[in-house]
Amino acid sequence: xxxxQQRRMEEYTIKLEEVIDKSIRKMKADAYRxxxxxxxxxxxxxxxxxxxxxxCNNPLDRAHEYITEEFERVKNRxxxxxxxxxDNIKDxxxxxxxxxxxxKYKEPFDKCVMNCVDNYCEMLSNLGETMKxxxxxxxxx
Numbered sequence: 001x002x003x004x005q006q007r008r009m010e011e012y013t014i015k016l017e018e019v020i021d022k023s024i025r026k027m028k029a030d031a032y033r034x035x036x037x038x039x040x041x042x043x044x045x046x047x048x049x050x051x052x053x054x055x056c057n058n059p060l061d062r063a064h065e066y067i068t069e070e071f072e073r074v075k076n077r078x079x080x081x082x083x084x085x086x087d088n089i090k091d092x093x094x095x096x097x098x099x100x101x102x103x104k105y106k107e108p109f110d111k112c113v114m115n116c117v118d119n120y121c122e123m124l125s126n127l128g129e130t131m132k133x134x135x136x137x138x139x140x141x
Contacts, residue, residue: 005113012125020135031057
């Protein structure tokens, strides 16, 4: 069951990465073209060319920061949910439970974690649309 949940999370993550990649491709291309234009200028000093390239990449860098922050936010929610499942089992089992007593908590724990994964996958689906809109309108700046 753990492998199945892991696979589901990976599938949803890959789908989201595809949506994001398609959303920023034009931005990447624009940054590369802009940087190429900077390099084509034979009059500017090396420092001016480097500053120009940095300026070209700023929108893409900010987009990547936004993407990273959003992924981390959702991953943190998953971690907190699983930690909550763990805490609930610890509370139910009491202090120093015997190994054989812990077996009865395996199923409730697995169900709780499965619920966390379901919520995580749903958040990723919703996040894809949100991020697509935010990236296209550059609202992250």
